Amino acid sequence: MIVEGINVVRELLNSGTKVNKIIVEENPSNELLILLDMARAKSVEIEFATKQTLEKLVGKNQGILAKIPPYKFCEVEDILSHAQKQNQPAFILILDGVVDPHNLGAIIRTAECAGVHGVIIPQNRSADITDTVYKTSAGAVAHIKVAKVVNLTQTIKNLQDAGVWVYALEAGGKNIYDTDLTYPTALVVGSEGKGVSQLVKKTADEVVSLDMFGKVNSLNASNAAAIATYEVVRQRRNKKGGRN
DSSP: OEEEOHHHHHHHHHHTOOOOEEEEESSOOHHHHHHHHHHHHTTOEEEEEOHHHHHHHHSSOOSEEEEOOOOOOBOHHHHHHHHHHTTSOOEEEEEESOOOHHHHHHHHHHHHHHTOOEEEEESSSSOOSOHHHHHHTTTGGGGSOEEEESOHHHHHHHHHHTTOEEEEEEEEEEEGGGSOOOSSEEEEEEBTTTBSOHHHHHHSSEEEEOOOOSSSOOOOHHHHHHHHHHHHHHHHHHTOOSOO
């Protein structure tokens, strides 16, 4: 896989993700030279190329590319273990049919910034971790655990058996601001068009909703995920008490 962008390459190097090669434009800027120093410190191969060569590889770019292996997905158990090691109640995002890689990247960026322990996507009906996801997430995908599962509903049941409360984010449910999210929590974010699937909603512990005051009846998936994610952050920071 070839990914491009200053932030993406920086986060790849900072995260310890394997980088096979960095390709950089001739006569690099000072900002790019700093990245090259980081790459050399990690014994990453560096190749210089003309702007025309870079554009043939990826189109418009910021003068630096990285060749990396395909993204390595984790297991759901790794996400739960990560939360346990941090001595924190699990916080997971489950994406049900998010097929737009820009939305996937934006959600992953928010998740990483908010301290989410991991993201779960289905094997089918989902965008994959591509160069677009790396770019849109500003490299955040290099720092967060992502699990890909065959059966989303069975995964939800397994999480519930592990003590995680699963909430589907959808219109017509309980107000999210009246829901205690300080316990181990997984939020399910649905697809851009159809929302959370009926079977997943039925399997979840509860459907929760955001306040809507305008004439448009839904938010973009990544925006809804960001608002709901930071409601979890807010509640946990304030250490709200018992379950509603």
